Amino acid sequence: MSGWIAPAVTGGYEPVKRVLTIAGSDSGGGAGIQADLKTFQELGVFGMSVVTAITAQNSLGVQGVHPLSAEAVAQQLDSVLDDIGADAIKTGMLFSSDLIEAICVKLEYSRIRSLVVDPVMISKHGSRLLEAQAVESMRGQLFPLAEVITPNLPEACALLGWDESELATVDQMEAAARELLKLGSRHVLLKGGHLSGSSEAVDILLSADAPGSPERYIAPRMPTRHTHGTGCTTASALAALLARGLDMKEAVRQAKSFTLAAIRAAGPLGGGTGSLWHAAWRMEGPSESSERNASEAELAGIRADGTD
Numbered sequence: 109m110s111g112w113i114a115p116a117v118t119g120g121y122e123p124v125k126r127v128l129t130i131a132g133s134d135s136g137g138g139a140g141i142q143a144d145l146k147t148f149q150e151l152g153v154f155g156m157s158v159v160t161a162i163t164a165q166n167s168l169g170v171q172g173v174h175p176l177s178a179e180a181v182a183q184q185l186d187s188v189l190d191d192i193g194a195d196a197i198k199t200g201m202l203f204s205s206d207l208i209e210a211i212c213v214k215l216e217y218s219r220i221r222s223l224v225v226d227p228v229m230i231s232k233h234g235s236r237l238l239e240a241q242a243v244e245s246m247r248g249q250l251f252p253l254a255e256v257i258t259p260n261l262p263e264a265c266a267l268l269g270w271d272e273s274e275l276a277t278v279d280q281m282e283a284a285a286r287e288l289l290k291l292g293s294r295h296v297l298l299k300g301g302h303l304s305g306s307s308e309a310v311d312i313l314l315s316a317d318a319p320g321s322p323e324r325y326i327a328p329r330m331p332t333r334h335t336h337g338t339g340c341t342t343a344s345a346l347a348a349l350l351a352r353g354l355d356m357k358e359a360v361r362q363a364k365s366f367t368l369a370a371i372r373a374a375g376p377l378g379g380g381t382g383s384l385w386h387a388a389w390r391m392e393g394p395s396e397s398s399e400r401n402a403s404e405a406e407l408a409g410i411r412a413d414g415t416d
């Protein structure tokens with residue numbers, strides 16, 4: 109709690125929540141730190157950033173990756189956590205085991221409860237954003253600290269050692285979520301954006317409190333190629349909403365809805381995969397209402413099915 113009361117996106121005044129992203133910079137502005145900070149601002153929390161790597165990146169791909177030293181990352185973390193503090197933290201591109209180890213030392217010490225780990229590995233264009241040998245550090249050291257991990261399908265396969273053909277249906281997604289939960293996080297949100305041949309975008313939430321009861325979140329799949337930054341946006345929205353005190357199921361519902369609105373409004377910036385428009389949710393809800401209630405306004409189109 110920051111002790112700072114400010115105008116809230118939901119109307120009225122609220123204590124300001126502090127949310128930190130630990131991630132890579134995307135020069136094109138669509139993913140990484142840039143997507144995270146835009147999302148935080150839209151969802152009414154105070155955004156902060158610890159940069160792990162600079163990428164030279166645009167809609168066509170990743171042209172360069174320049175990691176920072178573990179010392180530079182640890183120093184940024186100290187600067188933020190020793191003074192300002194954080195109500196939630198989201199991690200994205202962490203690049204190497206050296207960086208993961210340095211980050212885990214600080215996170216263990218800070219005892220942050222709402223840690224959202226987006227296990228970023230490979231960009232949509234196929235560039236490595238996490239060294240292959242760092243996958244083990246992520247699984248073994250970072251996941252047990254996480255409130256929730258948010259892998260996409262290729263990341264889930266890499267984490268479990270599965271072939272992608274073994275993760276091609278929603279039932280297989282539920283089986284994968286059960287295996288991912290064994291890696292030590294309190295929740296798993298397995299994102300189905302990469303599930304081909306489906307008219308729906310289905311995500312699975314599984315909680316350690318109810319490991320036999322997966323929850324399906326179902327949205328219409330937007331027929332667009334402009335999806336750069338969907339994963340970063342979902343995970344940072346989740347961190348912002350958890351910081352604001354929503355429970356996990358409601359936070360997932362609203363994070364998915366926020367991302368869906370941003371995908372719907374995404375456009376052709378550059379010659380390749382365009383980026384999301386993070387301000388879109390403002391236009392989709394009943395903006396005439398001063399009691400702007402995201403759980404109704406932003407949820408048009410999202411279904412949550414308990415499948416116990």
Ligand SMILES: Nc1ncnc2c1ncn2[C@@H]1O[C@H](COP(=O)(O)OP(=O)(O)OP(=O)(O)O)[C@@H](O)[C@H]1O
Nearest residue numbers: 260299300301302309328329330337338339340342
């Ligand atoms: N075309 C689409 N229409 C609707 N929702 C989508 C679409 N593509 C992805 N999503 C949703 O966006 C969210 C992010 O999922 P996705 O699997 O794309 O993440 P990702 O692969 O990690 O993204 P990134 O490219 O940033 O790494 C999920 O909730 C997913 O269901």
Ligand SMILES: Cc1ncc(CO)c(N)n1
Nearest residue numbers: 132133134139140201231
């Ligand atoms: C810096 C960065 N983080 C995450 C992603 C998601 O793939 C990306 N493309 N770039």
